[in-house]
Amino acid sequence: MKQKIKSEITQQLIIEESFKLFYKNGYSKTSIPEIMSKTGLSKGAFYHHFESKHELGKQVIKDIVRKRIYDSMITPLNNYKKENVINLLCRIFTERIKSFSIEEKRLGCPANNLINEIGCSDDVFRNILKQLINDWKSMLIKVLEEGKLKKEIKKDVNSSAVAIYLISGFEGVRGIRKVFDDDKILFEYLETLKKHIHQLG
Amino acid sequence: MKQKIKSEITQQLIIEESFKLFYKNGYSKTSIPEIMSKTGLSKGAFYHHFESKHELGKQVIKDIVRKRIYDSMITPLNNYKKENVINLLCRIFTERIKSFSIEEKRLGCPANNLINEIGCSDDVFRNILKQLINDWKSMLIKVLEEGKLKKEIKKDVNSSAVAIYLISGFEGVRGIRKVFDDDKILFEYLETLKKHIHQLG
DNA sequence: ACAAAAACATACTTATATGAATGTTTTTAA
DNA sequence: TTAAAAACATTCATATAAGTATGTTTTTGT
Numbered sequence: 001m002k003q004k005i006k007s008e009i010t011q012q013l014i015i016e017e018s019f020k021l022f023y024k025n026g027y028s029k030t031s032i033p034e035i036m037s038k039t040g041l042s043k044g045a046f047y048h049h050f051e052s053k054h055e056l057g058k059q060v061i062k063d064i065v066r067k068r069i070y071d072s073m074i075t076p077l078n079n080y081k082k083e084n085v086i087n088l089l090c091r092i093f094t095e096r097i098k099s100f101s102i103e104e105k106r107l108g109c110p111a112n113n114l115i116n117e118i119g120c121s122d123d124v125f126r127n128i129l130k131q132l133i134n135d136w137k138s139m140l141i142k143v144l145e146e147g148k149l150k151k152e153i154k155k156d157v158n159s160s161a162v163a164i165y166l167i168s169g170f171e172g173v174r175g176i177r178k179v180f181d182d183d184k185i186l187f188e189y190l191e192t193l194k195k196h197i198h199q200l201g
Numbered sequence: 202m203k204q205k206i207k208s209e210i211t212q213q214l215i216i217e218e219s220f221k222l223f224y225k226n227g228y229s230k231t232s233i234p235e236i237m238s239k240t241g242l243s244k245g246a247f248y249h250h251f252e253s254k255h256e257l258g259k260q261v262i263k264d265i266v267r268k269r270i271y272d273s274m275i276t277p278l279n280n281y282k283k284e285n286v287i288n289l290l291c292r293i294f295t296e297r298i299k300s301f302s303i304e305e306k307r308l309g310c311p312a313n314n315l316i317n318e319i320g321c322s323d324d325v326f327r328n329i330l331k332q333l334i335n336d337w338k339s340m341l342i343k344v345l346e347e348g349k350l351k352k353e354i355k356k357d358v359n360s361s362a363v364a365i366y367l368i369s370g371f372e373g374v375r376g377i378r379k380v381f382d383d384d385k386i387l388f389e390y391l392e393t394l395k396k397h398i399h400q401l402g
Numbered sequence: 403a404c405a406a407a408a409a410c411a412t413a414c415t416t417a418t419a420t421g422a423a424t425g426t427t428t429t430t431a432a
Numbered sequence: 433t434t435a436a437a438a439a440c441a442t443t444c445a446t447a448t449a450a451g452t453a454t455g456t457t458t459t460t461g462t
Contacts, residue, residue: 003408003459010409026318028229031449045410047451106321112376116317117227119379120307130380158393164374164386165393169366172373175313176365178320179331185365192359192366199400204429204438211439232419243441248421250439 011049011059013039018056019064023110026117027057054124061128065110069132072096073170077139085147086201089140090194093170097186105183109174116175137163144200153200162200169193212250212260214240219257220265224311227318228258255325262329266311270333273297274371278340286348287402290341291395294371298387306384310375317376338364345401354401363401370394 017038021030032053036046050056076092083091107113115129140163147153173189218239222231233254237247251257277293284292308314316330341364348354374390 006409006459025322026229028227032451033449041409042411043451044412044455048409053450108317108321112373113317115379116309116314116376119376120309121226126380133377133380158389161389161392164377164389165370165397168373168377168386168390169370170373171376172313172369172371173365175317175320175372175376176334176369178316179327179334185369188359188362188365189369191362196366196397196400199397207429207439233421234419242439244421245425245442246440254420 007049010039010041010045014041014046014049014056015059015063019060019110022057022060023107023113027114028117054122058124058128061111061114061125065114066128066132069111069136072099074136074139077143080143080146085143085150085152086197088143089166089197093166093193093197094190096170097190100186105177105186108178109171112171112174115171133167136167140166147201157200166193166197208250211240211242211246213264215242215247215250215257216260216264220261220311223258223261224308224314228315229318255323259325259329262312262315262326262333266315267329267333270312270337273300275337275340278344281344281347286344286351286353287398289344290367290398294367294394294398295391297371298391301387306378306387309379310372313372313375316372334368337368341367348402358401367394367398 014035018030018035021035021038032043032046035056036043039045046056050059073092073096077088079088111129111132114125119126119129137160141159144153144157144159144162148155148157148159169189173185177183177185215236219231219236222236222239233247234244236257237244240246247257251260274293274297278289280289312330312333315326320327320330338361342360345354345358345360345363349356349358349360370390374387378384378386
């Protein structure tokens with residue numbers, strides 16, 4: 001059983017170092033030798049644990065990229081029963097934007113980076129990322145619909161359309177921020193976002 | 202003088218084929234041999250006209266990527282004197298979204314793709330793209346401020362913040378659309394965008 | 403203790419990239 | 433017309449990628 005654990009640990013190590021490099025330099029520009037030099041292991045070790053770079057990419061998206069969005073943007077939305085949904089939405093987006101490290105501001109959103117780098121040219125990656133966006137969208141719709149029942153959101157709001165608008169704005173600003181040198185645009189985005197969300201009620 | 206024209210034509214040919222391939226497959230994944238095979242010319246011809254791939258990238262951004270955004274999203278905003286600015290904004294964003302070819306919907310925005318692929322890791326590219334986004338933002342601010350003077354936009358609107366929100370949403374949805382198979386999200390985006398813009402007045 | 407299997411390393415194959423060096427053809431200007 | 437310069441082609445140098453083959457070490461079940 002010790003071997004299975006060791007294998008698991010090695011795989012996780014490779015996945016984590018891969019995520020860091022994919023995030024920093026992109027999927028295409030990151031090579032297996034580069035990843036394995038970070039892990040301190042050899043290329044042989046890599047191909048013992050993974051079939052290909054593509055298989056690794058899938059794991060990185062499923063294990064790390066997906067979890068990041070879930071933990072910060074999707075799961076917290078489950079609080080819709082206890083909290084006013086307008087507050088909830090404003091709070092989650094604001095907290096997320098304010099939580100970013102300097103590097104995270106510079107490098108943008110890992111999911112959005114992958115979507116824009118390889119999204120449409122690899123159907124496997126595309127479908128995993130599509131599922132992630134759909135999960136996020138579904139959860140936002142659920143919150144907005146619950147808000148309508150609680151009379152916190154206007155009935156004429158198109159939840160699906162608003163959900164896409166919120167996701168687009170968030171991912172968009174994380175991309176646009178990459179060309180700038182400071183956080184001004186993040187706060188400008190947040191200001192308008194909050195006003196926009198309040199107008200849903 | 203015939204030579205100068207020929208040189209200019211060849212350079213433009215290389216730039217145009219490069220744009221197509223950069224747009225379709227990304228900057229990193231596109232090679233000089235691949236570009237030159239499209240032009241029907243040799244690699245020697247390329248290095249006669251361009252210093253490096255990087256220099257080519259600069260030209261493609263300056264000549265084509267920039268022009269696309271200018272022609273469709275920035276220059277048309279100049280109509281703010283004649284047209285109600287709420288209508289103007291809705292119209293330009295709507296027309297642009299509706300004008301996209303199937304390929305343009307699949308491949309997203311060339312500028313946004315570049316920003317997300319190499320934006321933060323190459324200062325030369327980053328600064329050209331930053332200037333482009335800043336030009337767009339400035340023009341939107343101008344239109345919104347003019348709208349205030351014309352009493353078409355509320356005085357408490359933060360023009361700079363709204364401008365960034367509009368750009369982010371637009372670029373964001375063009376990225377997000379890449380993981381989907383249909384145009385539903387583009388129209389959902391447009392629906393919410395229009396409502397949002399109308400609430401500025 | 404020991405054979406088998408898993409974990410990992412080393413060396414190799416093949417492909418392809420950027421870019422430089424050098425060669426040939428076309429254009430230009432005197 | 434003819435030398436030179438510009439346009440373009442061919443060949444070469446160097447680097448590095450993904451993936452494979454084949455090794456060696458460690459772990460495991462008997």
